[in-house]
Amino acid sequence: MPIKISSEENKIIAFLSGEIDHHVASSLRREIDIAVRECNPDLLVLDFSQVTFMDSSGIGLVMGRYKLMNELNGKISVQNPPPHIKKVMKLSGIEKLASINNA
Amino acid sequence: MNVKNEMKISFKSISENEGFARTVVCAFAAMLDPNMEEISDIRTAVSEAVTNCIVHAYRNEEGIIEISAKILSNNEIYIKIKDKGCGIQDVKQAMEPLFTTAPCEERAGLGFAVMESFMDSLKVSSKPGKGTTVIMRKKIGGQNE
Structure with a gap:
């Protein structure tokens, strides 16, 4: 599962791609969390522009990252x-937790 | 039920097969000439059902998942996904949005909600200790008629 993570000052953008299902969700989760814990950003952006498929495993992924950012007093957005x-x-009603933007 | 075509596959309950299963069913459904939205609705619903079998039904073991699908004469696709896993104690509760028995694994508890909303109909029958069968149906091209 390819994922590219770029970090700017106080902000991490994770560019997800391909298919997000239960099979790949745990390795995505691991990679994003490592980057977040290293940089301690104010904002985590999850970019879905190159994602071709997602089921509710992706919702679990966003919800879990929301919880993590909340613990770190940061915010999360979906792009x-x-x-x-x-x-x-x-x-899923996830927009109550994370703002959904089109960049 | 007037059946124009049908197929059956069975495969091991390992997560690698989630992508395989939804791809096969969508390839079969393609004969109905669905639009992009219809095909991704089916793809997502099948993925949810198969993931449920892997995450819940065969939680502590490996088993076989069986999918049979039919194309009906009224342009409807019928998909049956069956496991012989642990079964569901309380189907009504399991179908409530956000109910999950696996929060630690970041399961959102939306599997059945997705199947219900992306397909025209969803029927779940289960016997604890025996397994679960999910039947979903969707009419293709219905919106354009």
């Missing part, structure tokens, strides 16, 4: 989800 991924997000 550029394609329409069918936005549909899963809407159903």
Whole structure:
């Protein structure tokens, strides 16, 4: 599962790509959490523009990162989800926890 | 039920097969000429059902998951996903959005909610100790008629 993480001052952007399901969620979680714990950012951005498929495992991933950022007094936002991924997000009500933006 | 075509697959309950299962079902459903939204609805619903089998039904063991699908004469796809795992004690409770027995693994508890909302119908039957069967149906091209 390819993931690119870039960090700027106080901000981490994780560029996710491919298919997000239960099979890959745990390794994504691990990589993002390592970067977050290293940099202690104010904001974690999850970019979904290159994600081709996501089921509710992706919602679990966002919810878990929300909890982590909350512990660290930071915020989380979701960026550029394609329409069918936005549909899963809407159903979950995740926008109450993370702002969804189109960059 | 007037069946125009049907298929059956069975595979091991390992997480590598989640992608395999949803791809196979979507390839079969493609015969109904679904649009992008319909195909990703089916893909997501199948992924949820198969993940449930792996995460919950065969939690402490490996087992076989069986999918059979039918294309019906009214342009409907019928998908049955069956396991012989631990079963569900309380199906009604399991189907409540956000209910999960695996919060530590970051399961959102939305599997059945996704299946219910992305497909036209969802039927879940389960016997503790025997297994669970999920039947989903979706009419293709229904919105355009």
